[in-house]
Amino acid sequence: xxxxxxxxxxxxxxxxxxQIQGMSRHVYASxxxxxxxTGHCVWxxxxxVFLGQIWPKDDRSxxxxxxxxxxxxxxxxxxxxxxxxxxxxxxxSMKWQLQSSKVAELGEQGxxxxxxxxxxxxxxxxxxxxxxxxxxxxxxxxxxxWDAEKGAxxxxxxxxxxxxxxxxxx
Numbered sequence: 001x002x003x004x005x006x007x008x009x010x011x012x013x014x015x016x017x018x019q020i021q022g023m024s025r026h027v028y029a030s031x032x033x034x035x036x037x038t039g040h041c042v043w044x045x046x047x048x049v050f051l052g053q054i055w056p057k058d059d060r061s062x063x064x065x066x067x068x069x070x071x072x073x074x075x076x077x078x079x080x081x082x083x084x085x086x087x088x089x090x091x092x093s094m095k096w097q098l099q100s101s102k103v104a105e106l107g108e109q110g111x112x113x114x115x116x117x118x119x120x121x122x123x124x125x126x127x128x129x130x131x132x133x134x135x136x137x138x139x140x141x142x143x144x145x146w147d148a149e150k151g152a153x154x155x156x157x158x159x160x161x162x163x164x165x166x167x168x169x170x
Contacts, residue, residue: 012046019050023066026074027054032064039066043085049139051085067092072132086146093136100129 003009020039027033039054042065049069054076055062063079065088075092082088107122139145 015047016041016044016050019044019068020052022068022074023050023052023054026066026068026076027064030076032076043089045069045139049136051088053079065091073129086140089136090140093133093140096129096133096136100126100133103129 003012020041023039024037027037033054033056036057037054038057039052041050041052043049043051047070049072050067052066053063054066055064064076065079065082066074066076067089068074073096075095077088077091077095082091103122104126107120107126
């Protein structure tokens with residue numbers, strides 16, 4: 001891998017474990033599964049972006065892509081909408097771009113049913129979604145992150161450096 005020390009590998013492994021547990025909590029809270037699930041990391045920028053897949057333990061045909069990470073919302077969609085990790089990130093980017101527009105419109109309308117608190121800063125939420133969409137798209141467009149000859153983590157560490165692997169995340 002591309003980590004400098006064994007401690008870096010251990011930190012990354014702990015972070016992955018936390019992300020996988022969060023992925024499981026997300027699918028249960030979202031009502032996707034009510035049974036035991038299995039999942040794994042598919043691609044990541046260490047300590048920043050996690051992309052995984054999860055499915056019911058006894059039904060590998062019902063897979064979902066799940067994304068989470070530092071300053072990212074945890075989100076999901078059905079596996080069939082993207083065949084590769086790169087396509088999955090592109091899908092999340094486009095999804096968040098569309099959601100950003102809808103949230104901004106909601107803010108302009110003052111909430112769709114009048115029951116939404118006026119204290120909700122819809123423009124801030126829309127701007128956050130837009131910013132995350134743009135950040136993901138930047139990753140999607142960097143060809144060096146997707147070299148099939150290397151592993152995903154090695155690609156990322158080579159392209160973006162070690163900052164996620166050996167420095168504390170602020």
